[in-house]
Amino acid sequence: MNKYNFIHFKVGKERDPKFVKFYKDYYVDYIEKHGKLRGAHVLDIGSGDGRLAFFLHKYVEKWYGLESSKMMLKRARKNRTELNIENKIRFHESDMHKTPFSKDKFDIIIYSNSLHFSENPKRAFQEAYRILKDGGLLFVFEHPSYLRWGSNTLNKTLEDGSENPDFNEKFCNVKLGKLASLEKYLNNQKLFTKLNREGYHNRWVFRKAVFSLNEDF
Numbered sequence: 001m002n003k004y005n006f007i008h009f010k011v012g013k014e015r016d017p018k019f020v021k022f023y024k025d026y027y028v029d030y031i032e033k034h035g036k037l038r039g040a041h042v043l044d045i046g047s048g049d050g051r052l053a054f055f056l057h058k059y060v061e062k063w064y065g066l067e068s069s070k071m072m073l074k075r076a077r078k079n080r081t082e083l084n085i086e087n088k089i090r091f092h093e094s095d096m097h098k099t100p101f102s103k104d105k106f107d108i109i110i111y112s113n114s115l116h117f118s119e120n121p122k123r124a125f126q127e128a129y130r131i132l133k134d135g136g137l138l139f140v141f142e143h144p145s146y147l148r149w150g151s152n153t154l155n156k157t158l159e160d161g162s163e164n165p166d167f168n169e170k171f172c173n174v175k176l177g178k179l180a181s182l183e184k185y186l187n188n189q190k191l192f193t194k195l196n197r198e199g200y201h202n203r204w205v206f207r208k209a210v211f212s213l214n215e216d217f
């Protein structure tokens with residue numbers, strides 16, 4: 001289990017308009033620019049305490065969280081019970097490099113602040129490729145988490161829309177070197193076609209590439 005120290009998600013935040021707006025702007029609008037959430041089966045890899053699920057589940061058909069940390073899963077399940085949304089969201093204990101899902105299961109796969117934890121992004125991507133439907137979309141979000149910036153910074157960002165690039169270095173949990181090597185991998189991987197990359201926000205979207213049977217990759 002990693003030693004990631006994540007602030008506890010407080011039930012109720014998912015109704016706070018500031019947070020709702022942030023999750024809508026940052027995730028929902030970006031995803032919907034490229035695909036459809038309605039009717040989708042979505043996998044959230046490295047789902048942590050489930051916050052993405054709690055903000056986004058209402059847009060989708062079914063939300064699956066995958067998480068390797070027992071502690072995070074416990075929090076996520078507790079929050080889910082308190083929010084009374086158990087039938088819409090499932091959390092699985094698993095490793096992103098080898099998941100329990102059947103192939104071609106998901107319409108959308110999301111890594112939100114989690115791919116940088118992978119010691120083997122190639123292996124992680126091979127697994128994502130396997131369980132994503134043909135033509136399915138893969139999103140990678142690696143933003144310096146607004147929620148860890150502290151409430152003042154968060155409020156300022158949400159209120160005036162300003163995002164000071166200095167924050168990247170100052171508050172980012174992800175070491176920039178690590179992000180650079182992840183980006184290098186993302187640029188060179190062959191399983192997915194890159195549809196978009198927004199540098200400033202560290203958002204990427206890929207589509208599963210379809211290979212002919214004898215193609216080697």
Ligand SMILES: C[S@@+](CC[C@H](N)C(=O)[O-])C[C@H]1O[C@@H](n2cnc3c(N)ncnc32)[C@H](O)[C@@H]1O
Nearest residue numbers: 046047048067068069072095096112113114117
């Ligand atoms: C920074 S948190 C992100 C939580 C959430 N996705 C978000 O954006 O708020 C990263 C999560 O990835 C999980 N994680 C790390 N390595 C993992 C692995 N190999 N398989 C599954 N989950 C993993 C961690 O336990 C942690 O909960």
